[in-house]
Amino acid sequence: MAGKRTFTMIKPDAVEAGNVGAILEQITASGFRIVALKMTQMTTADAEEFYAVHNERPFFGELVEFMTRGPIVSAVLEKDNAVEDFRALIGATNPEDAAEGTIRKKYAKSVGENAVHGSDSDENARIEAAFHFSGREMF
Numbered sequence: 001m002a003g004k005r006t007f008t009m010i011k012p013d014a015v016e017a018g019n020v021g022a023i024l025e026q027i028t029a030s031g032f033r034i035v036a037l038k039m040t041q042m043t044t045a046d047a048e049e050f051y052a053v054h055n056e057r058p059f060f061g062e063l064v065e066f067m068t069r070g071p072i073v074s075a076v077l078e079k080d081n082a083v084e085d086f087r088a089l090i091g092a093t094n095p096e097d098a099a100e101g102t103i104r105k106k107y108a109k110s111v112g113e114n115a116v117h118g119s120d121s122d123e124n125a126r127i128e129a130a131f132h133f134s135g136r137e138m139f
């Protein structure tokens, strides 16, 4: 059965551009309930661990640099079929390929600076939420 929770980050590009409010509004208007929320800045070690699955990829250094250059807003979201529905809401990794109206189509600048993260499985949603939030910060 599909899980009810997913994890997201509003990435440094979207925070810098002042799009936090608009993105959270689109998320909640799309039926997701925010059950955890905070602004933080990842350290290099944080970003290297969070994105460890990509550490052999040519863009890894660029990705770590980008994700640590300023604050992010991280959140845990609740909805039936949360992971799949949230991936649909954010759109394809590359905003050029993202569907009209998706968050990445509206707010992302490039395949690297693509405004938001969304977990790609229920297991990763649990791991990523626990990476960013303690039990006392999730409701």
Ligand code: IDP
Binding pocket: 059, 062, 063, 092, 093, 111, 112, 113, 114, 117, 118, 120
């Ligand atoms: P996803 O975020 O849509 O799941 P992944 O392939 O898991 O996409 O990539 C993780 C993140 O790495 C992307 O969201 C993006 O920020 C960055 N990234 C992916 N591909 C590239 C690339 O070709 N160049 C630069 N950054 C990339």
